[in-house]
Amino acid sequence: VSDSKGGQRNLTMSFVRGDLPNQWFVEIGAADATNIVPAGANGMIKAGVLAFTPTGRLDVTTMAASANNAGGRPWLFDYQNDNTTIQIRASAAAPVPPAVNWAVGLGLAEQTISFDLDSTVGGLTQYDSPSVVGSTLTNGTAFGNLSEIEIADDGFVTAIFDNGVTRRIAQVALATFPSVDSLAQVSGNAYQVSENSGTFNLKTPGIGGAGSIAASQLEASTVDLSSEFTGLITTQRAYSASSKIITTADEMLEELIRIKR
Template sequence: MSINSAMLAGVSGLKANSAALAALSDNIANVNTVGYKRSQVDFQTMVTGGSSGGYSAGGVLAHARHYVTQEGLLQRTGSSTDLGISGQGFFVTTERAEDLTASDSRLFTRAGSFSVDTLGYLRNSAGLFLQGWIANTEGEITVDPSDLTRLNSINVGAVGGAAEPTTRVSLNANLMSSQAVSPEFATYDASTNSMAMYDPETGAGVRPDFEMQIPVSDSKGGKRTLAISFLKTDVPNQWLAEIRAVPASDVVTGAGLSNGQIRTGLVAFTQDGRLDVDAMQAMGAQALFPDPENAILTFGASDGAAPGAGQVNWAPGLGVDDQQVSFDLDTAAGGLTQYDSQSVVQAVITNGTAFGNLTNIEINEQGYVTAIFDNGVTRRIAQVAIATFPSPDNLISVNGNAFRVSQGSGTYNLKAPGTGGAGMIAPNQLEASTVDLSAEFTGLITTQRAYSASSKIITTADEMLEELIRVKR
């Protein structure tokens, strides 16, 4: 009967507008929720079959629609672990941090309000743990987009202090060309009467004409000191040089070296005061470095085998690893020179640092999570993974402003930020809710009117049925 179908159509209208009101309520309640994606209830007609002489109302059916692909405004915050995504994609998260298996659910979210929890994991306000590719001990990261189980929860609390050994020394110093040849030069012998043996109190050894000290860091960040001593020879533009450890007990030397000596030999200069690379190469083993353009000191590890002739190990008591230190003696900006001015050290530039403590965590646009230490060392920890979907609007919403895979969304595709259509990471920013309050309040008004109109259908159909019943009276 058409009147009954009209009443049922009114009921369907009440149900549909109730669903619309629920979606509007969710949107308004989440206007300040980070990364929230607004929902909307779309209406569609329902048509039923009718007789040739009448019409049967079908009513209306409500269908929820989630605007997941709609991007919210990125707003800057003061936290280095707050993350947004500029472009397509989702953060990959899990509900627990450790001992993950293939059966553990992975959830996808744009809510990047991450902070460090008590165990050091990056966790957002919904309690979801951020996933990424973890760096190995060398700081290298292998991205594997094909395997979700290769992702792990990013932990920044497990990063300890860091130290970097010195690997490079750049010298900018001058030796006075008019320096008089010392009478002690005639008695100099690198093995039996050297500058390394010089003792100002006893007068032992040979006093150097000039000496400079170079601070270096060992593999554990311990501070070591190297000294370079120079003695003018009776050959123009040539100086005797010795590199030694201070104190001498920091090293164990092989045959031909003593009193902490690391290297001995001649240094030659051109007539215009620059380091004479060709002359030193021609000297061969007599030069301080046979190839000044590849001047390298090599230290064996503390637990290494006894050093051979002309070789040096760090002392056993230091317990440090082997190390190579490259010297830059001939640079356009300075280097080692011999001009007729005061012998002076203009600059000694070294890399390497002492032990430092973690001070900050930074995440860049490529998703690299980097630990910053107070000694200037940086260490890469992980790279944030981004997941994209063929149809993200069909993802299924779950608690915590997150989504899970559905048949309609298609399978995920893991990507590094900024590659393959995935968005870039927006550090120190959060994505705002996509809710527009003016549109939602307008929707409230129209939904309320539609609900009232549907209720009028029911009351009108009821009055018509009552009138039909009166016919019998």
């Protein structure tokens, strides 16, 4: 589980076969007992009994019908009130048994941990097969460091963290002007507002006449030098060939005149 500071704390669920059919004693505790007080709890947070149907599914109906099982032991969760949560209090307040606190040195805030044992795919079962995790749903995550920034075409700035979390943190706006051609040019290939350009209007990229944003790109010349040089050479050769035609035609005309003479 993730604590209030973004740290990771491991909880364990231990199952022991009960003395009644299809029932198990369950203990939930911290894998590191030093994270939990009072001293001597051995990391224990909550204990109780879980019941299963003869077909191996979690028997919520039986557990919701009474506070305890037939042996007088409390169910692990209060299904009468649909309460499948445990609460670990902050270390500032003294724990009142059976409640537990985070250890004082951790400085963690109080938090509630939910166990949706029957709502996930398949739910908790007691089939005669190896135990597997069918699905997980995480509400919270470990602390992450910023690893990357991405800017989309619509201007949204997304922060990507190394724990897999992504967050939209801002949106880049584009300025439009009544007279773009009247902007005053300044050094650095930039422009500024002038008296003739009018007041700028900030707009969302791609909306209301504003352009889109091309992230991680540098503006280059719109002229392809290789294509232009190729065209220049082709034009030069064509001009040379045309001049040769004119010269040849002139020589043929001159020869015709000499024949007439």
